[in-house]
Amino acid sequence: MNSIQPIARIRGxxxxxxxxxxxxxxxxxxxxxxDDMPEPSDTLHAYLGLSQRAHAEIVSVDYEAVRACAGxxxxxxxxxxxxxxxxxxxxxxxxxxxxxxxEFHGQPIFAVIAETRQIARQAAAKVKIEYRDLDHVTDxxxxxxxxxxxxxxxxxxxxxxxxxxxxxAKNRVRGEMRIGGQDHFYLEGHIAFAIPGEDDDVTVFSxxxxxxxxxxxxxxxxxxxxxxxxxxxxxxxxGFGGKETQANxxxxxxxxxxxxxxxxxxxxxxxxxxxxxxxxxHDFHVTYELGFDDQGRIEAVDATYSARCGFSADLSGPVTDxxxxxxxxxxxxxxxxxxxxxxxxxxxxxxxxxxxGGPQGxxxxxxxxxxxxxxxxxxxxxxxxxxxYGGEGRNVTPYHQTVEDNIIPQIIAELEExxxxxxxxxxxxxxxxxxxxxxxxxALTPVKFGISFTKTEYNQAGALVHVYTDGSxxxxxxxxxxxxxxxxxxxxxxxxxxxxxLDRIKITATTTAKVPNTSATAASSGSxxxxxxxxxxxxxxxxxxxxxxxxxxxxxxxxxxxxxxxVRAGDQLIPFPEFIRAAxxxxxxxxxxxxxxxxKIHWSRAEGRGRPFYYFAYGASVSEVSIDTLTGEYQVDRxxxxxxxxxxxxxxxxxxxxxxxxxxxxxxxxTEELWxxxxxxxRTHAPSTYKIPxxxxxxxxxxxxxxxxxxxxxxxIRRSKAVGEPPFxxxxxxxxxxxxxxxxxxxxxxxxxxxxxxxxERVLMAIERLRTADRGK
Numbered sequence: 001m002n003s004i005q006p007i008a009r010i011r012g013x014x015x016x017x018x019x020x021x022x023x024x025x026x027x028x029x030x031x032x033x034x035d036d037m038p039e040p041s042d043t044l045h046a047y048l049g050l051s052q053r054a055h056a057e058i059v060s061v062d063y064e065a066v067r068a069c070a071g072x073x074x075x076x077x078x079x080x081x082x083x084x085x086x087x088x089x090x091x092x093x094x095x096x097x098x099x100x101x102x103e104f105h106g107q108p109i110f111a112v113i114a115e116t117r118q119i120a121r122q123a124a125a126k127v128k129i130e131y132r133d134l135d136h137v138t139d140x141x142x143x144x145x146x147x148x149x150x151x152x153x154x155x156x157x158x159x160x161x162x163x164x165x166x167x168x169a170k171n172r173v174r175g176e177m178r179i180g181g182q183d184h185f186y187l188e189g190h191i192a193f194a195i196p197g198e199d200d201d202v203t204v205f206s207x208x209x210x211x212x213x214x215x216x217x218x219x220x221x222x223x224x225x226x227x228x229x230x231x232x233x234x235x236x237x238x239g240f241g242g243k244e245t246q247a248n249x250x251x252x253x254x255x256x257x258x259x260x261x262x263x264x265x266x267x268x269x270x271x272x273x274x275x276x277x278x279x280x281x282h283d284f285h286v287t288y289e290l291g292f293d294d295q296g297r298i299e300a301v302d303a304t305y306s307a308r309c310g311f312s313a314d315l316s317g318p319v320t321d322x323x324x325x326x327x328x329x330x331x332x333x334x335x336x337x338x339x340x341x342x343x344x345x346x347x348x349x350x351x352x353x354x355x356x357g358g359p360q361g362x363x364x365x366x367x368x369x370x371x372x373x374x375x376x377x378x379x380x381x382x383x384x385x386x387x388x389y390g391g392e393g394r395n396v397t398p399y400h401q402t403v404e405d406n407i408i409p410q411i412i413a414e415l416e417e418x419x420x421x422x423x424x425x426x427x428x429x430x431x432x433x434x435x436x437x438x439x440x441x442x443a444l445t446p447v448k449f450g451i452s453f454t455k456t457e458y459n460q461a462g463a464l465v466h467v468y469t470d471g472s473x474x475x476x477x478x479x480x481x482x483x484x485x486x487x488x489x490x491x492x493x494x495x496x497x498x499x500x501x502l503d504r505i506k507i508t509a510t511t512t513a514k515v516p517n518t519s520a521t522a523a524s525s526g527s528x529x530x531x532x533x534x535x536x537x538x539x540x541x542x543x544x545x546x547x548x549x550x551x552x553x554x555x556x557x558x559x560x561x562x563x564x565x566x567v568r569a570g571d572q573l574i575p576f577p578e579f580i581r582a583a584x585x586x587x588x589x590x591x592x593x594x595x596x597x598x599x600k601i602h603w604s605r606a607e608g609r610g611r612p613f614y615y616f617a618y619g620a621s622v623s624e625v626s627i628d629t630l631t632g633e634y635q636v637d638r639x640x641x642x643x644x645x646x647x648x649x650x651x652x653x654x655x656x657x658x659x660x661x662x663x664x665x666x667x668x669x670x671t672e673e674l675w676x677x678x679x680x681x682x683r684t685h686a687p688s689t690y691k692i693p694x695x696x697x698x699x700x701x702x703x704x705x706x707x708x709x710x711x712x713x714x715x716x717i718r719r720s721k722a723v724g725e726p727p728f729x730x731x732x733x734x735x736x737x738x739x740x741x742x743x744x745x746x747x748x749x750x751x752x753x754x755x756x757x758x759x760x761e762r763v764l765m766a767i768e769r770l771r772t773a774d775r776g777k
Contacts, residue, residue: 009564010495010496010499010500010501010502010564010565011501011502011503012491012492012495012501012502012503013492013495013496013499013502014489014492014493014495014496014649014650014718015647015648015649015650015651015718016492016650016651017650017651017652018488018492018502018650018652018653019488019652020483020485020488020653021485021487021488021491021507022235022481022487026483031235032234032235033188033191033207033234033235033236033237034188034191034192034193034205034206034207034266035188035191035266035268037193037205039193039264039266040195040263040264042263042264043263043264043265043266044073044113044114044115044257044261044263044264044265044266045113045114045115045116045117045119045120045265045266045267046076046111046112046113046120046253046254046257046265046266046267047111047112047114047117047120047121047123047124047267047269048108048110048111048124048253048267048269048273048277049108049109049110049111049112049124049127050106050107050108050109050124050273050276050277051099051102051104051105051106051107051108051109051129051131052105052129052131053102053105053131053133053680054102054104054105054136054138054346054347054679054680054681055102055103055104055133055134055135055136055346055680056101056102056131056132056133056134057101057102057131057132057134058099058100058101058102058109058129058130058131059130059131059132060129060130061077061109061110061127061128061129061130062127062128062129063075063110063127064128065126065127065128066112066123066124066126066127069114069119069122069123069126070119071114071115071116071119071123072112072113072114072119072120072123073113073114073115073261074113074260074261075110075111075112075113076098076110076111076112076113076253076256076257076260077098077109077110078096078097078098078100080256080260081097081098081221081256082221082222082223082256082259083219083220083221083222083223083224084220084221084223085097085098085100085221086220086221087217087220087221087245087248087249087252088312088313088314089213089217089244089245089248089314089315090152090312090313090314090315090317092151092152092312092313094151094311094312094313095312095313095314095349097221097249097252097253097256098110098111102131103311103312103346104310104311104346104347104348104349104680105276105346105347105679105680105681105682106273106276106277106348106681106682107277107311107348108249108253108277109129110124110127111124111253111257111267112124113257113261113265117266117268121270136346136680137345137346138308138345138346138347138676138680139308139345139676140283140284140285140306140307140308140343140345141285141306142345143308143343143344143345144306144341144343148343148344148345149343149344150341150342150343150344151309151310151312151313151314151316151317151342151343151344152313152316152317152342153317154320154339154340154341154342155317155320155321155324155339155340155605155608156337156338156339156340156608157324157325157336157337157338157339157398157399157608158336158337158338158398158608159333159335159336159396159398159400160300160333160334160335160336161335162300162301162302162335162336162337164335165291165299165300165334165335166289166291166299166300166302166335168291168299169290169291169292169293169299169300170291170292170293170294171291171292171293171294171372171375171376172289172290172291172292173289173290173292173368173371173372173375174287174288174289175287175288175367175368175371175751175753176285176286176287176288177285177286177288177363177364177367177753177755177756178283178284178285178286178755178756179283179284179285179286179360179363179364179755179756180283180668180672180673180674180755180756180757181280181281181282181283181308181350181674182280182281182353182667182668182672182674183275183280183281183672183674183684183690184238184239184240184241184242184243184278184280184281184353185238185275185690185692186236186237186238186239186240186242186243186482187237187238188207188236188237188238189207189268189269189270189271189274190207190243190246190247190250190268190269190274190278191206191207191250191266191267191268192204192205192206192207192247192250192251192253192254192255192266192267193205193206193254193264193265193266194251194254194255194257194258194259194264194265194266195258195264196258196259196262196263196264199228200222200224200225200228201228201229201230202218202222202228202229202230202255202258202259203229203230203231203232204218204229204230204231204232204251204254204255205231205232205233206231206232206233206247206250206251207233207236207237207239207243207247208231208233208236208243208244208247208248208251208480209236209239209241209243209244209247209480209482209520209521209522210243210244210245210247210480210518210519210520210521210522211231211232211233211478211480211510211511211512211518212231212478212512212516212517212518212519213244213245213248213520214231214247214248214251215229215230215231215512216229217248217251217252218231218248218251218252218255221252221255221256222252222255222256222259226512229255229512230511230512230513231251231511231512232509232510232511232512232513233480233481233509233510233511234481234509234510235481235482235483236480236481236482236483237482237483238482238483239480239482239521240353240354240482240664241281241351241352241353241354241356241522242278242279242351242352242353243482244315244351244352244520244522245279245314245315245351245352246278246279246351250267250269253267254266254267271685271686271687272685272686275682275684275685275686275690276348276682276685277348278348278351279310279314279348279349279350279351280348280350280351280353280674281350281353281359281360281668282307282308282309282316282319282320282323282350282353282357282360283307283308283350283674284305284306284307284308284323284360284364285306285307286303286304286305286306286360286364286367287303287304287306288301288302288303288304288364288367288368289301289302289303290302290303290368290371290372292372294376295386296372296373296376296378296382296383296386296387297386297387298331298332298333298334298368298372298387299334299335300333300334300335300336301327301333301335301336301337301338301368302336302337303327303337303338303339303364303368304338304339304340304341305320305323305324305327305338305339305340305341305360305361305364306340306341306343307319307320307323307340307341307342307343307350307357307360308343308345308347308350309342309343309344309345309349309350310344310345310347310348310349310350311344311345311346311347311348311349312349313342313349314349314350314351315351315352315356316342316349316350317342318356318357318454318455319342319350319351319352319356319357320340320341320342320357321340321357321454321605322356322357322358322361322450322454323340323357323358323360323361323364324338324339324340324361324398324399325357325358325361325397325398325399325450325454325612325613326357326358326359326361326362326365326448326449326450327361327362327364327365327398328365328397328398328448329361329362329365329366329446329447329448330384330387330388330389330406330408330446330447330448330618331365331369331384331387331388331389332387332388332389332390332394332395332396333398334394336398338398346680347676347680347682348682352520352522354661354664354724354725354728355449355725355728355729356522356523356725358449358450358725358729359665359668359728359729359732362447362729362732363669363732363735363756366445366732366736367753369383369384369387370736370739370751371751374743374748374749374750374751374752375751377748377749379425380443380736380740381412381416381421381443381444384412384444384445384446385409385412388406388408388409388412388446389403389406389408389448390406399603399608399609399610399612400608400609400610401610401611401612401613403448403616404713405615405616405712405713405714406448406616406618407618407644407707407710408446408448408618408620411446411618411619411620411642411644411707412444412446412620414642414707415444415620415621415622415640415641415642416444416622418640418642418705419444419622419640419703421442421444421622424442424624425442428440428441428442428624428740429744432741432744437628437629437630438626438627438628438629439626439627439629439741439742439744439745440624440625440626440627440637440741440744441624441625441627441736441737441738441739441740441741441742441743441744442622442623442624442625442737442740443622443623443733443734443735443736443737443739443740444620444621444622444733445620445621445730445732445733445736446618446619446620447617447618447619447620447621447643447726447727447729447730447732448616448617448618449524449616449617449618449725449726449729450612450613450615450616451523451524451525451528451613451614451615451616451617451721451722451726452523452525452598452601452612452613452614453519453522453523453525454603454612456601456602456603458519458520458523459519459525459529459597459598459601459614460519460529460595460596460597460598461477461478461479461518461519461529461530461532461533461595461596462477462478462515462516462517462518462533462593462594462595463475463476463477463478463490463515463530463533463534463536463537463593463594463595464476464477464514464515464537464591464592464593464594465494465534465537465538465541465591465592465594466590466591467498467541467580467590467591468580468590469580469581469584469590470577470580470581471500471504471575471576471577471580471581472504472506473494473498473500473504473505473506474506474508475490475491475494475505475506475507475508475534476507476508476509476510476511476514476515477490477507477510477515477530477533477534478510478515478518478519478529478530478533479510479518479521479526479527479529479530480510480521480526481510482521484526484653484657484724485650485653485656485657486521486526486527486530487507488650488653489527489531489649489650489653490507490527490530490531490534491505491507492649492650493531493534493535493538493649493717493718494534494535494538496718497534497535497538497539497542497562498538498542498562498576499562499563499564499565499566499576500564500565500576501565504576515593523725524617524722524723524724524725524726525598525722526724527649527717527720527722527723528598528614528716528717528720528722529596529598531649531717531718531720532594532596532716532717533594533595533596534594535594535596535717536594536595536596537592537593537594538592538594539594540592540594541589541590541591541592542562544583544588544589544590545560545567545579545583545588546560548582548583548586548588549567549569549579551586552569552582552586553569553570553572554570555569555570566579567579598614599614599715600614600714601613601614614714614716615712615713615714615716615721617644617645617646617721617722617723617726618643618644618707618726619641619642619643619644619658619726619727619729619730620641620642620643620730621639621640621641621642621662621730621731621732621733622638622639622640622641622733623636623638623639623699623731623733623734623736623737624636624637624638624639624737625637625734625737625738625741626741627738627741627742627763629745629764629767631760631764632759632760632761632762632763632764632765632767633760633763634670634738634741634760634763635700636666636697636698636699636700636734636737637699637700637701638699638700638701638702638703639662639699639701639702639703639733639734640703640704641658641662641703641704641705641727641730642705642706642707643658643704643705643706643707643723643726643727643730644706644707644710644721644726645658645706645707645710645720645721645722645723646710646711646712646716646719646720646721647710647711647712647718647719647720648706648720649717649718649720651706654706654723655704655706657723657724657727658704658706658723658727658730659702659704661724661725661726661727661728661730661731662704662727662728662730662731663693663697663698663731664693664728664731665727665728665729665730665731665732666693666697666731666734667691667692667693667697668731668756668757669731669732669734669735669756669757669758670693670697670734670735670738670756670757670758670759671691671692671693671697671757671759672690672691672692672757673690673691673757673759674690735754735756735758738754738758738763739752739754739758742754742763742766742767742770743770745767745770745771745774746770746771746773746774747774749774750770750773750774752766752770753766754766
């Protein structure tokens with residue numbers, strides 16, 4: 001026992017800027033990903049054989065040339081699956097490992113197992129398949145015309161009297177909009193590495209955001225219980241939703257091969273095949289009719305959101321649901337009807353992507369605001385302010401949740417002033433009057449994003465904390481690290497609970513063997529759920545330690561306080577390691593499994609009402625652009641962002657998430673375009689044909705700030721707010737600014753109705769369309 005004075009605070013607690021726990025390894029190239037793991041000497045490699053038709057029956061398959069390749073060990077087909085030929089996350093059994101009937105160009109039909117990856121890849125191309133072609137549809141509007149089925153039951157959200165609201169509105173507008181999809185383009189593609197064990201056991205290292213679902217799917221495919229399958233994830237090289245369900249197929253193939261050949265098996269597709277065979281962000285076609293008064297206040301909204309879902313359900317149900325949940329953004333609709341149309345197409349099954357349908361819903365909602373502004377000749381920001389959620393009578397969403405934490409007026413007011421929006425907009429309007437070729441635009445757009453899984457059961461998490469006798473701490477939780485810094489934040493929470501320096505905390509790989517039945521690291525809930533679970537585990541241990549101190553040192557409970565790297569028991573200060581050794585000597589349990597479930601939430605899809613979200617995260621951005629009216633090319637000159645993360649767990653990581661999300665969202669809305677040809681082939685399947693944002697595409701001036709005054713009114717982990725998905729939608733300001741620049745060619749009298757992505761080609765066509773329409777007037 002020592003009478004020491006503690007340092008003022010611990011190093012690396014919550015609310016501090018701390019570097020990513022693997023940041024130095026990322027820079028040095030020493031961070032170990034699955035493809036970096038040492039392989040057993042007899043490791044085999046798998047490669048998928050993909051269909052060359054968009055929709056067809058398989059008449060025959062000739063594998064003779066494949067088997068003749070030196071180094072080929074075998075071929076996996078549907079007949080080699082010991083359990084179920086299905087990796088459908090929606091439970092509809094519509095997502096086979098290997099196709100029986102071809103539903104999209106690039107669908108896996110078989111897998112080659114060989115001594116090297118190169119042999120497997122080359123051999124897979126030698127298969128001879130005879131097809132009987134069937135009619136196919138790749139576009140959402142074509143699917144509507146062809147009466148293609150819905151992949152899942154649609155959702156309708158309704159409140160008020162839509163017929164009366166439209167009929168009595170002084171002004172009415174009808175319109176439609178296409179909103180494009182997006183490839184995840186993670187740095188690390190899909191990969192799985194399976195090692196067979198005794199009996200039914202298999203261990204799979206998978207680049208997955210949902211280890212428990214991958215575990216269950218492997219068991220489902222192998223026909224074994226989940227307790228025979230262990231899935232491990234130390235880190236992913238990016239996910240963005242693309243590894244929430246899509247990892248299941250690769251893990252299943254590796255596991256099947258590993259158990260069949262009793263050897264370790266790795267599978268890693270090329271970037272081209274990864275893009276062809278895995279799902280994207282859903283593209284949408286939105287139709288809308290709205291009524292509004294002369295001040296621009298909305299009186300009624302009737303909108304339908306149709307989505308290209310692909311050949312199977314995957315997560316299209318909840319994705320299209322969330323699109324409707326965010327069609328209101330920050331605006332109150334007195335009378336509203338929103339409907340989803342999750343349509344089947346002969347394309348890869350689309351899946352989760354950062355925002356999970358919310359961005360598409362929000363873009364559609366902002367288009368309606370833009371329509372009103374151009375119809376009335378007003379600044380769109382004026383229309384936005386007129387329609388913000390307010391107090392009693394103007395605070396209920398289309399899904400009947402009351403907005404209780406609305407801070408968007410304060411966010412907008414602060415950003416409008418700090419960015420000098422009004423003066424800049426006036427200067428831009430004057431510039432456009434004088435400039436014949438270059439036109440400029442500016443837009444300020446808000447974000448309100450709901451936080452929680454809409455599938456209520458997913459709003460739970462577990463964690464495991466061990467305190468060792470030297471005072472070091474082992475932490476494991478159900479979340480997955482994909483570069484976002486989740487592990488760093490959870491470690492900060494545990495450090496704060498025990499009041500020890502961050503370097504005492506060791507986070508180990510996420511594994512189904514330690515924390516079972518975890519939810520996906522998705523829906524921006526990673527820190528919320530796992531942080532609370534880890535805190536709960538730490539609190540259980542602390543409660544035992546407090547009781548030990550009461551008995552050991554003869555003090556009251558309230559006299560036992562965890563201080564920086566020490567424990568105070570009355571007048572005595574004991575160094576943390578010494579205190580832990582004493583507790584161990586007294587046989588105090590120094591391990592705990594923590595648990596957390598989100599309170600207050602409930603949702604009835606059948607009724608279209610409930611409280612699906614625990615709280616909302618808010619933000620706003622101002623973007624200024626310049627466009628060349630001769631070519632349609634443009635650049636983003638400046639962006640100012642003010643974003644709400646509550647009381648930030650780690651401001652450095654949160655700023656990085658806001659910046660990265662904005663740039664990724666900007667890419668989605670401007671340069672990233674998915675294109676299928678007449679044969680149903682995805683032609684934008686590599687960096688050469690699919691343009692993600694470059695460093696040169698970022699705003700020339702980029703000012704990003706967190707709303708330091710914000711504190712989550714709900715009891716989240718240290719009153720923070722989620723930051724993964726909400727800032728993605730800040731990029732809508734870029735699309736709206738481009739719209740304003742385009743509209744200037746017709747003196748802002750005509751709505752540009754610019755579809756997304758607003759590629760230079762689309763910008764140029766919109767300019768010509770407005771000039772023609774203006775001349776016609």
